[in-house]
Amino acid sequence: GQQVMQIPQYQHVQEGEDFTTYCNSSTTLSNIQWYKQRPGGHPVFLIQLVKSGEVKKQKRLTFQFGEAKKNSSLHITATQTTDVGTYFCGSNFGNEKLTFGTGTRLTIIP
């Protein structure tokens, strides 16, 4: 079936270090969406990428969509304690349902 693989499952970083999570698919993606879920909270939409090679930035967050539209990454520069949470990627594979990756849980060591 259509799946989005996300790695790593967990990441522990010292505050101030960078963090990256990756999503990969065996099939071409029509789009990629990224969500953040704070501990005890619900997923909140961050961004959507649709174009091959697209790069978008939100302050310290950089989102990339691969040239082949089969992978994506989220990079956080100089992590802060407010970045703690689980980051999910998802794609609809051209249909009406959004399929998510398993998520990357980020913890920050002060």
Added chain:
Amino acid sequence: IAGITQAPTSQILAAGRRMTLRCTQDMRHNAMYWYRQDLGLGLRLIHYSNTAGTTGKGEVPDGYSVSRANTDDFPLTLASAVPSQTSVYFCASSHSGANVLTFGAGSRLTVL
């Protein structure tokens, strides 16, 4: 405040009992979804509805049913709960299918 309301927030349920999780949105979104979240498995789609009167099966539909009688409400029913249905359930909606999702706060269900 516009958004999605889920109820109950949490529930402990005996196996074999029937349970309905409620979801209401006031954003006039056409599409609604139910996901379950389990550690290590991420968010898995149970059922969805593209518009009032239609529903579809997601990745893990067995043991669950939904209805969409109107635009605002999308209840999820467990006809006979089993312990493997212990999870956090999130309702979500979007303006149209595959668009950006807005999630509710979640319902934590424990089946004993």
